[in-house]
Structure formats: structure tokens, C-alpha cells
Amino acid sequence: MLAEHDKLAREATARDEPYDAYLLRLTELEVAARSANAVAARIRAAGFPVVKDLDTFDFTACPALPRQRVLELARGEWVCQRFNCCLIGGSGTGKTHVATAIGLALCRAGRRVRFVTAAGLVTELEEAQQEHRLDRTLTALDRLDLLIVDELGYLSFSRPGAELLFQVFADRYERRSLLVTSNLPFGEWGTVFQGERMTAALLDRLTHKCHIFEMNGESYRFRESMKATADKTAKPKK
Numbered sequence: 001m002l003a004e005h006d007k008l009a010r011e012a013t014a015r016d017e018p019y020d021a022y023l024l025r026l027t028e029l030e031v032a033a034r035s036a037n038a039v040a041a042r043i044r045a046a047g048f049p050v051v052k053d054l055d056t057f058d059f060t061a062c063p064a065l066p067r068q069r070v071l072e073l074a075r076g077e078w079v080c081q082r083f084n085c086c087l088i089g090g091s092g093t094g095k096t097h098v099a100t101a102i103g104l105a106l107c108r109a110g111r112r113v114r115f116v117t118a119a120g121l122v123t124e125l126e127e128a129q130q131e132h133r134l135d136r137t138l139t140a141l142d143r144l145d146l147l148i149v150d151e152l153g154y155l156s157f158s159r160p161g162a163e164l165l166f167q168v169f170a171d172r173y174e175r176r177s178l179l180v181t182s183n184l185p186f187g188e189w190g191t192v193f194q195g196e197r198m199t200a201a202l203l204d205r206l207t208h209k210c211h212i213f214e215m216n217g218e219s220y221r222f223r224e225s226m227k228a229t230a231d232k233t234a235k236p237k238k
Ligand code: ADP
Pocket: 052, 056, 057, 058, 059, 061, 062, 089, 090, 091, 092, 093, 094, 095, 096, 097, 098, 220, 221
């Protein structure tokens, strides 16, 4: 309002606009600026590694992933219903890209989102526990509408680490949404969580109300770098 009131007042005078119309226009500008700032703040707070959108995702390169269903997820209804989402697939198949894009869409829709890697989250929880502030960390996680846990499966955890992660997942069950990406099919999650019983209990809760996508196929990264190499080594046309 401070930035715009002078200019709008001059315009209003020139147009012989009544005072209430001027005030309305000024207030609308303030409201729009505040909501844009709030979106930007939510995106910053989410901590995406790189900000990526669905419009740069090539669905034809990933035929296993139905475009319509992903667009539907980006609308966020599933988060209101406390559903979860799992993206399972090999390295480079676009899991992080899609998870980020869905998270970004939810930030824009006014949801509180956080993006973490599984290893980063476990480290954060372990540190919080050592420093006797685990409760506070868990409460902060609990306030999120969507917690995105990326890269479950690349590193396995110590038993206490796995238990902390289990606690977060179990706490969210039917209350808050999770989006988990993993390179491991569910059958192999036991290797990460140490112990079949904890794995079974965790999978049971995670997948009970869950949108599951298998994103198998060739690595997009690998394909792009092969294409670049082929372009470089291709003989120039005469
Ligand atoms: P993952 O997390 O499954 O290992 P990423 O999402 O990190 O894979 O994808 C690797 C790279 O390839 C990223 O730069 C990503 O933006 C890009 N990428 C992957 N799949 C696609 C796709 N279908 N369309 C456009 N870019 C893609």
C-alpha cells in the first residue's frame, strides 16, 4: 500500500474515481502482494533441492506414469483426504522431479510442505534426540500438510535411526500425508528398515490409503547424456 498509494491516488483523481473505489483497488493490490509473498515463503520453507515444475516434465519419456493422475495429484485433493503417495523406480526416472513438482503445486495452493531426503531426515531426528529436542522436531513435522521423503533405499539406517523414521511415518498415518520416493520395490524395504516386523508395520500404514506409481524404464539422465555424446561424436554433415 505504501508503494502504490501515491500512483493510484493520482490515477483516481485523473479519472474522478470515488474514494471507496480507490481504497478497494489499493487494498486488492496489498492482498495480492501478500498472497504472492506467502507462496514464495512456503516454497522457501519447503526446501526443494531444485525448483522443478510439471510443465518441464516429459510424460512421453515415462509412459509408466499416467499424466492425468499426476495432474490430479498436483491439485491436492489427496492431501485433504490424508492419502499418501509412493513413487517407485530406478535412478534417473524422474521421481525427484515429479515429487518436487507436486510439492510446488501444493505450496501454491496454500499447503505447508517440506522436502527432505530419507537420510537427511534420519540425521535430523537423531540430532534432535541427542540434543533433547525431539518433541519439538516432531511437532514441527506434524504441522506439515505434506512431508516429502525422497530417496528411501539408497542408504540403510541404524536400528535407532530406522525406529525414528518409523515413528514419523506411523504418527502421520491417516492424519497427514506423506510422499515417498524409492529405488526399491516394497519387497526390499526390509533391508532399509532392519527387521521384517517393523517393515511390514510401516508398509501397512504407508500403503493403506496410497497412490502408488512405478516409474520404471530407462534413466532420463542416462538417455540425455547418451544423446549428448552421440551428438558430439556424430560426423559433421558435408
Ligand atoms: P530420480 O529422482 O528418479 O533419480 P530425477 O527426478 O532426479 O530422477 O531425474 C533426473 C534428471 O532428469 C532431472 O534433471 C530431471 O529433471 C530429469 N528428468 C527425468 N525424467 C524426466 C522427464 N520425463 N522429463 C523431463 N525431465 C526429466
